Amino acid sequence: MKKIILLAFIITFASCKKEVEDNYGQPKQDETAVAISGKELFEGKGTCTACHLPGQKVIGPSITEIAKIYKEKKGSIVSFLKEESEPIVDPSQYEVMKANFAITKQMSDEELKALEDYIYTFSK
Template structure:
């Protein structure tokens, strides 16, 4: 019985170590900017951030599309991170601000890196 438990332990360790190597090697050839975009996309689409429930890349659902948001921020030289930190007024579809405002509780829990990754992902979709 002890031998079976020991073999199972070794098997689990070798499997988990193998997965780590694959994860590391999958991101080893990615630039820091690309990694930020990858992290942002994962966060954008996650249940934690819930951005994708209202925003799609090319079409307005509840909120404006990602492309529309980026277009307006570029045209008006806006600071999207400042908006996400609630330090800047809405410049995209301000009449819908009350809908977005409920998400600031979620955004407040995010690190600067996470907010930067969201914005990097959104700009990558333009």
């Protein structure tokens, strides 16, 4: 009887292990965690390419200009996209950009940071 209780305890204890191992002792990666691509967000979900291109002004300033000015002035693109800070690149286009805040405010902080990082790849 004692052996059965001890065996049940060992099985129960072993099954309560928090981290599942896979691939020769390596922790199994969380399948819900997906790397966020700023470029994919910029071109897709964010619909940013409708107004911003890398080397030329379309409706809004170019991505290169945005990156350069935000870097020089140590601004936060994330704060701007959350509508928590004033525009510093082209304030005259702020009213046009307001329509897109509905999209950017629904993005997670990680997505906004990925967008910001992508934009900064255009700074020279």
